[in-house]
Amino acid sequence: MTELISRLQNAVGAAHVLDAVEDQAPYLRDWLGKYHGTALAVVRPGSTAEVAAVMAACAAARVAVVPQGGHTSLSGGATPDASGQAIVLSLSRMNRIRKIDPIGQTVVVDAGAVLAKVQDAARDAGLLFPLSLGSEGSCTVGGNLAANAGGVAVLRYGVMRELTLGLEVVLPDGRIWDGLRALRKDNTGYALRDLFIGSEGTLGIITGAVLKLFAQPTARATAFVAVADAAAALKLLRLSRSHCGDRLTAFEFLTSATLDMILRQIPDTRLPFDALPSAAVLIELSDISDEPTLAARLETTLADAMAEGLVSDAVVAQDGTQAKAFWRVRESVSEALVREGKALKHDIAVPVAEIADFVKVMDAAVDAALPGIRPMVFGHLGDGNLHYNLMRPLAMTEDAFYGHGPRITRLVHDEITRRRGSISAEHGIGQLRMSEMPLCKPPLELELMQQLKRTLDPHGLMNPGKLLPNV
Amino acid sequence: MTELISRLQNAVGAAHVLDAVEDQAPYLRDWLGKYHGTALAVVRPGSTAEVAAVMAACAAARVAVVPQGGHTSLSGGATPDASGQAIVLSLSRMNRIRKIDPIGQTVVVDAGAVLAKVQDAARDAGLLFPLSLGSEGSCTVGGNLAANAGGVAVLRYGVMRELTLGLEVVLPDGRIWDGLRALRKDNTGYALRDLFIGSEGTLGIITGAVLKLFAQPTARATAFVAVADAAAALKLLRLSRSHCGDRLTAFEFLTSATLDMILRQIPDTRLPFDALPSAAVLIELSDISDEPTLAARLETTLADAMAEGLVSDAVVAQDGTQAKAFWRVRESVSEALVREGKALKHDIAVPVAEIADFVKVMDAAVDAALPGIRPMVFGHLGDGNLHYNLMRPLAMTEDAFYGHGPRITRLVHDEITRRRGSISAEHGIGQLRMSEMPLCKPPLELELMQQLKRTLDPHGLMNPGKLLPNV
CATH class of the missing domain: 3.30.465.10 (Uridine Diphospho-n-acetylenolpyruvylglucosamine Reductase; domain 3)
Known part of the structure; x- marks a missing residue:
């Protein structure tokens, strides 16, 4: 190992091979503090040629490598395991x-x-x-x-x-x-x-x-829209698409419980409605056009939606400040979740047309499995991708709730798999979901992935313990 | 082989295993008549399960399989070789x-x-x-x-x-x-x-x-625009994009020689200009909007382009009939080429910003290599993809011209490779370009592709003689 370390120092300069524990710390623990590990060394190459030299040295020594960028993975994808046998390769100096x-x-x-x-x-x-x-x-x-x-x-x-x-x-x-x-x-x-x-x-x-x-779009129009539920939101999506086509840039859905949590937890957030709606959609259009024209199109769309009974209330932002305030509600949801307590998080996708039915079926199923469980559901409804988060029944401790976690997550992911959906629409598999891969993928698909892994990484040195089990 | 044939007959029904030469003929010859081969049999499965049974039988017998759809490949990608050792698997019955x-x-x-x-x-x-x-x-x-x-x-x-x-x-x-x-x-x-x-x-x-x-767009606006050359067309592309954004649906370029050939060879084609321009662009916008609004945007765009000296003449189609007539010119180019004689065809792409410089440099280089050679250049300029076709100098016979073919193609493709371009932007490699792969791909890239091929098709049974050499 001393030989490897000295080869790495030659490759990137001694200052960029971190072996002291205090220097390594930020690279060994993910930003949510959920995953941490240890490493032989943290190496910070400054160029592609230096990365190549690091990889050649590690391959020769048969030492595993954990690539790391901003270390913001939500699935532990960039954090090393506890073996201390791998190096962390940080790309942070290559930022041009x-x-x-x-x-x-x-x-x-x-x-x-x-x-x-x-x-x-x-x-x-x-x-x-x-x-x-x-x-x-x-x-x-x-x-x-x-x-x-x-x-x-x-x-x-x-x-x-x-x-x-x-x-x-x-x-x-x-x-x-x-x-x-x-x-x-x-x-x-x-x-x-x-x-x-x-x-x-x-x-x-x-x-x-x-x-x-x-x-670069020259105009944006933003609206907060109150709807009855995900089914109404889905109909509104279809209508918005046929009225606005490619102008439809964002279509973000939030349930009543999620909105309520945000308003409670995050100061200076507010909704433009008289009362808390049972669900809402944040719609953004963008175009190369002028703002009044685009806002008029959004208003017409929403008026039609209201006439069809899809929308109970809707407010088009009157200026950039109001649009920002609308987005602040949506963007505060992660922080609100952290403040509210621990959540069982599920980053799921199903075919867009099934998303409303999924929410309805799932809400009933998790409540039957654990009465009083609180779904906090929001996300990219237009992509068929929701963050289906679940929080403890108010009468239950967080620890007790977490004891139910694996069973509840299985319930959610089995429903997803039945619908040919995805158990990780955008967060990746990482460490978090690796053991679930055999439960949600056909064996042939896993086998093909494992064959590809062996073909490109025959010694299994790249980011071990992530994504694919048993290679 | 008799055993294989009988297994295939069991799998798909005897009527769908063609072994008579006259029945096989359309499957053995591509539509341009450029490639032909022979086959053990032509098999026409009617379902995915039948395809699976055919593949299992062929794998067991170690017999190669040539998949075939509409048989319209321009690179011989779906035509079997002359060995007669492969079966052709036609998907034509699976058309639901x-x-x-x-x-x-x-x-x-x-x-x-x-x-x-x-x-x-x-x-x-x-x-x-x-x-x-x-x-x-x-x-x-x-x-x-x-x-x-x-x-x-x-x-x-x-x-x-x-x-x-x-x-x-x-x-x-x-x-x-x-x-x-x-x-x-x-x-x-x-x-x-x-x-x-x-x-x-x-x-x-x-x-x-x-x-x-x-x-589905509800409005289209189409214009034929006369420009000086590809460099002016490129500037017009940039301006059109910043004025029209996603509305820009097509941006097709044709040189003067190409336009002239179309007008000569195809009856009832005409341009909306007083004289043959030195090059032209066919622009189409589409949107969910009304036609007058969209046409007005196209007119404003072209007026700005004219003010900047990028455009010498431009006609926005007044109705669907005129738009169709504009498109007929563009769509007639393949037929015009067939009538005009044989062409050395190159389906190239370079980074969009380089496309004009490529045309200028290449036109000079091929003329130096074979004085009087006639470039017939057209295509998807907005994608950096042109069909860089070359026709014989008028004083040269087609046979003599074809003798120069490999040398001229090498010249074109070497320039493409120097620019990190593509020698097949949309037609694929097939049989036509397979031997050129080592000339245009880094060895490591070919090696990776060959490893993937061996991983997924270890016995080399899938469409042999296409795409990858020496596997």
Whole structure:
């Protein structure tokens, strides 16, 4: 091991190989404090060539590698295990915007670039990089790629996979695959790019990417809409799509209990309704247009929805300040959950048309299993993706509630699997869901994934204990 | 072999195993008459289970399989070789629209469904399946997936890969991978779907797919625009995007020589200009809006472009009939080429911003290599994808010209490779470009593809002689 450490020091400079426990600490514990581990060393390469040298040294020593970006994974995907036998490879020093092309509408970035920095670079060039999620001030593009990130603009712009043209990847043996092509079309063989996207660091280290940029919208219109339930929201989605098409940028759903929790927990949040609705939708349109025209379209859409009885109340934001206040309610939900207490979290997706039925069936099933359990449901209804969170019955302690956790989660995920849904729509599998993979995937699919893993990482050195069990 | 034939007959019914030469003929020769081969038998299964039985029988007998849809490949991707040792597996009997979901905006189809039939089914449900290309009346969804088809609406809606949510695939050993999920988001492991899309039938047989549908536009605006050259067209693209955003649905470029050829070869084609321009762009906007509003936006865009000196003349179609006449010019180009004589065809892509420079540099280089050679260039400029076709100098015979073919193609493709472009943007590699793969791909990339091929098709039975050399 001394030999490996000295090889790593030669590769990246001694200052960037952290072996003191106090220096390593932030890399060993995820931001929610849910996962922690230990490491042989934390290595911080400054270039793709340095990543390659680190990987070659680790491959030679048969030492496992845990890639890490902003360390914001919600599934423990970037935290090492407790064995202390792996190194953590942090991409945080590789944070450059390499090149921006305003004509081709692409940007080439280091994998360690923070998402917000990429958004800023696009905006400075008069363009838009649309990926947007809660952790955008800390998460990195490499992590977004490894986890195929989603967020609040997927409805219009797609997930990270759909925003990516090319990748640069260091393979487990230290060789560099230069797939940094900025091509909109290229049918010359297998989609290596797509194999690495969403692989959660288990096949190689993504070191750079070419991303798509879009025209910057010049107008936004935002509305908070009170609806009866998810079924009404689904009908409103369909109507909004047929009235607004691609303008529909966000369609976020929140239940009454979730709204109530936010208003209680987060100061200065309020809803534009007289009373707490039984559910609500935050709708955003964006366009290259003027704001009055776009707001008028949103108003017409909502008037039609009201005439059809889909909507009980609706307020279109009168200005940017009010729009921001609407979004603040939606964006406060994670913080409100933390303050409210522990939740059993489920990041599920089903076919969009089934989402309302899922919520109805599931709410009844979990209440039957644990009377008084409190669903706090919100999320990207337009993508068929909800955060189906459950909190303790008020009469039950958190510890007692957590004792029921595995049984309740099984109930939720079995229903999802029956509906051919996803038990991780955007958060990835990581450590959190790895043991559930055999329960939700057909055996043949797991076998194919394991074959691919063995093909690309024959010694099983990449991010062990994540994503795929028993390889 | 008699045993295999009898197993195949048991699997699909004797009537669907064609062994007479006259019955086989249409399956052995591609539609351009460029590729032909022979086969042990042509097998036409009627269901996924029958495909699985055929594959299991072939795997047991170690007999190769050539999957075939509409047989419209431009690269010989679906035609067997001359060995007579393979069976052709035609999906043509599997042509059902299985299910359409107007709320989730998805459609589930058999792989053998003809593209136009899928477009029609979407339209009947008030929705749009946007993939659109010349052969849409014959090509099948399975072929579109195998070749990751492009076409004239990629600018707005993306290529086939981006239009696909789920797949059903029969593996080389006859097992069925049921990945027919209709999920907009699903981060639970490797992207098996994307590995099969674009693999040209070399990894398995796609038997079904879940495709995305979109809101049907209610207004279109079409213009024919005269520009000086590809550089001006590129500036017009940028301006159109910033003025029109997602409304920009098509941006098709044609050079003067190409336009002249179309007008000469195809009766009743005409341009709306006083004189033949040195190049032209066909622009289409679409939106959920009314036609006058959309036409007004296109007119404003073109007026601004004219003020900036990017456009010398422009005509916005006054009605659907005129728009159709504009599109007829663009759509006649393939037929005009056939009538004009033989062409050296190159389906290239470069980063969008480089496309004008590529045309300029390449035109000079091919003329230096063979004075008088006639570039007939057209295509999807907005995607960085042009059909860079070359025709004989008028003083040279076609045979003599064809003698220069390999040298000229090398010149074109070397320039593409230098620019990190693609030698097959949308037509695939097939037989046509297989031997060029080592010239245009880094060795590591080829090696990774070959490893994946061996992993999924260890006996090399899937579509041999296509896509990947030396496996």
